Amino acid sequence: MCRQSATVCLIKSPALESVAGLSLVERLRMLPDPRRRRGVRHPFVAVLLVAASAVIAGARSYAAIGQWSANAPQHALARLGARVTGTLGVRVAPSPATIRRVIALVCPGGLADLTGASPGGADSVAVDGKAARGSRHGQTPAAHLLAAMTGDGRTITQLRVPDKTNEITCFAALLKPYDLSGVTVTADALHTQRDHVCFLVEDKHAHFLLVVKANQPGLHRRL
Template structure:
């Protein structure tokens, strides 16, 4: 059984056994290296997965070697309708492209046009947080 499961593409297996995130309140995206998957000729399999708040796996895919999770984020979630779902991910995914993908897709041209018309340059920060943790300084600005 183990050999068969190891031969199957991890993303394909998750898609077969996965669940639809529609109606789920939250969706968590995280990546992990599969323990014991490294061989002499290849690095450990790095998997990116999405799970509902109830712990059900939605989908999973293998991150190609010599790249990272950033390049696979949109491909992981693209097949699903995420309307009304709050997605969370670790700090690696704080990317403008990911935010645009999650918040407003191009298939909503009216909403996209309205958001672009807002005076973003004039919004001022109301609160700043400055912290030091994990060996780095972090600054967070909250805008209205």
């Protein structure tokens, strides 16, 4: 199952060692194209790179991503691997509809595992969750994501918290694939749980720094 949703993963998450040192393009090429082969016009990786470039440039919606794509100069589209058409070799940007469709189909778990940073060498890792902005649609609640970041701001990974549950049930699954030996893991009071501490100390050989509030009344009184 996908680490980010209730769908079946299209990719078996690679060993972290196999992607270390690879460029973003090389990592994205490891993702399978989820589209049907018939009618495909734009390279899969190029669509993802165009979307990522637009977001880096400040786009915060599909409409803004599509506008950036439509206005991108030829040299930028060439660097991103956009489709070539005609005898003059003109680069054609993917349409907003194509970008939206590809992003909706791509396996989020595989993408997160391929593009995340390694916690190796980090002094600390912070775990925190929040609702994804703009993900609410009609009666469907916003997606709630739990993420892990290094102390210097590099995202390691994230997963989607399933509906009808909370971050507590996802804490161990988020960190399980990573070597956290000697790393200090920080989190808010929600994760001040006995099982979390045992997991960090006994399974991951990590240190921990957790906030104590009234959700742990006995421990709170003793402190």
